[in-house]
Amino acid sequence: MVSLTRRVIPPDFVCEKSVNDKSMAIMTGTIILSAQSLGKKFNRRTILDNISFYLSAPSSLALTGKNGSGKSTLCKMIAGILEPSAGSVSIRWEGQIGSAAQCIGLVAPYLNLYDEFTAAENIRFLSRIRSRMPNEKRFRILMEQVDLWKRRDDEVGTFSSGMKQKLKYVFALVHEPPVLVLDEPTSNLDDDGVRFVGNVVEDQKRNGLLVVATNDADESSWCSEQIHLGEHEL
Amino acid sequence: MKIVKLLSIVLISFVLCAGIAVPMVPQPHGFFQFPIIPGLENKARNIFFHVPLAWTAVLAFLVALWHGFRYLRTQDIMHDHQSVASAGLGLMFCLLATITGSIWAKFNWGSFWNWDPRETSIFILLLIYGAYFALRSALASEEIRARLSAVYSMIAGVTAPFFVFVMPRLFAGLHPGARGDEAGSTPVAQLHMTGPMRIVFFSGLLGFSLLFFWLLNLRVRVARLEEQHSINLQP
């Protein structure tokens, strides 16, 4: 099972390598994300059945399908926050088993930040929980890119939904993850935000792995591979 | 299962007849006489029903706990069916034990409830069963329900035995055989029980335990049929 293989390695073993502050090109290495006959059931209803894929950087994968076809479920299982009912996900980084905490950046509607903390505190605390030193320089660059640097000391509770979405990108990218998983990447974003996401996606595709779950044809066209979910729908 | 069913019926019938009908005399001779226990007299007959019921209530909890543990290991939903069926029966036996004990207490100790250590323990067991079902009804997803109720029963299973150490420090027992009871200080099963009484008593223990396993088997079979039915409904 995913959790078992992951627990073997201390969660902070990968972080040492990427702590040095260089561009994302540093992590080209070899990152491999694969799924072996993944399945998920809720209350005996099959949501996903027998999903397998193998991605080796640089590469990108689009997950498409109707509402309720299991896109988010699959994203959660890839990120290790949902246990599959069958099969497993494995991340190998430079030949070793990678932990989801260190290797994955996830932007998703169900992944919230703390409203009572400021943007800067959120990123700082969450980096610490990830057991990494907060990377101030990269934080500043990302915050300037999403136009939130001036608002860094405001509480996230005062942010609009679009601003929160942008901050989620900062949270997902600040540790330079070799795998970036985007669930509904452009929801709530303005034109600037969409352009920013476009740049992030281009970068990630070149240097690492990208997984996008979307219903939008434009967004799925970013990716080289595609899995269409929902064939086994009832 | 047929043997279990028949045996439990035979044993419980035997306990019913013998426990109620066998006369109690001061100097028992032969097989069909029980001794009179001073202070209990005919009220002692309750031991043939109340104690096996309480024992079965505990047994049912342990079975539910075991299947909860198995569920966590295997993620097989059948273990959850076993667990919940066992807990349901355990709740029933626990209630019956409480009622039989309470009625007996009214006649023997003067009130229905006295907070004697064993009364307190069975009250906590009732609360655990109640909490178990309250938790189950508050969880919507089948897998999470199975998982969390298994976890809860295991936590309760670890904390409940502490009563064994806590109780004697707090209360002087009223139960026959408990400390403070002038009639004796040994556990109930060894208290003034002659051979014939023991036969009836242990028949009761075995009979009610078998009854529990038979009912458990029935409920699990029903659950299995329901599961198959709901799978068949899905195209």
Place this chain on the structure above:
Amino acid sequence: MIVQTFAIASKDLRSELRTRYAVNALLMFVVTSVATILFALREDRVSTDVLSGMYWVVVFFSGTAGLSRIFVGEEERGTALTLRLIASSSAVYFGKLLFNCLQTILLVLAATVLYLIAFPEFVIRSAALFAATVFLGSLGFAAAATIIAAIVAKAQAKGTLYTVLSFPILAPLLLTVIQTTAMALDGAEFSAALGQFQILFGYICAVVGLSFILFDYIWKD
């Protein structure tokens, strides 16, 4: 993992200092329940047994008001998945346990101060015994509260469920600390309560150990 544990506990502490949600609820609960008891008693003198019983009743129900927030809050705000993404479940468990221990100790201190002021009969005649009881009691209380809070966070009707689930688990602990607190108020020797301390210590170890093993099953979906 130790770093993560402290990071999570300090995150919760800062969050609490900023919002004061749980602390305010806890303290107000202590104050109102003590006031209610005072209204009921008026001039009556009460025995130490009753006093120590009421002391822990106040602690138990105040805990109900605040301690379950620790997981319910994460689940309600949708930050539980964020934590699950970035932290190992054992770090989450111990971080939350640490924070709940702090909260419980604060709660018990507040209750003690209030009792000392409000009840002339509440005199701690054996300070060491009282301190040890209250400290071990708080740890055991926090240990049980943490794991029950984690379970309750996944359920509906969270507020009432917490009380229902935690009472049978806490009952052996409550009975022991009520008895030992009464002994401390009566001025018993420290050594007289060694048996009780063994029970408390065993209880804490059992609950924390089992929670640590089982937490994965609660925390992961």
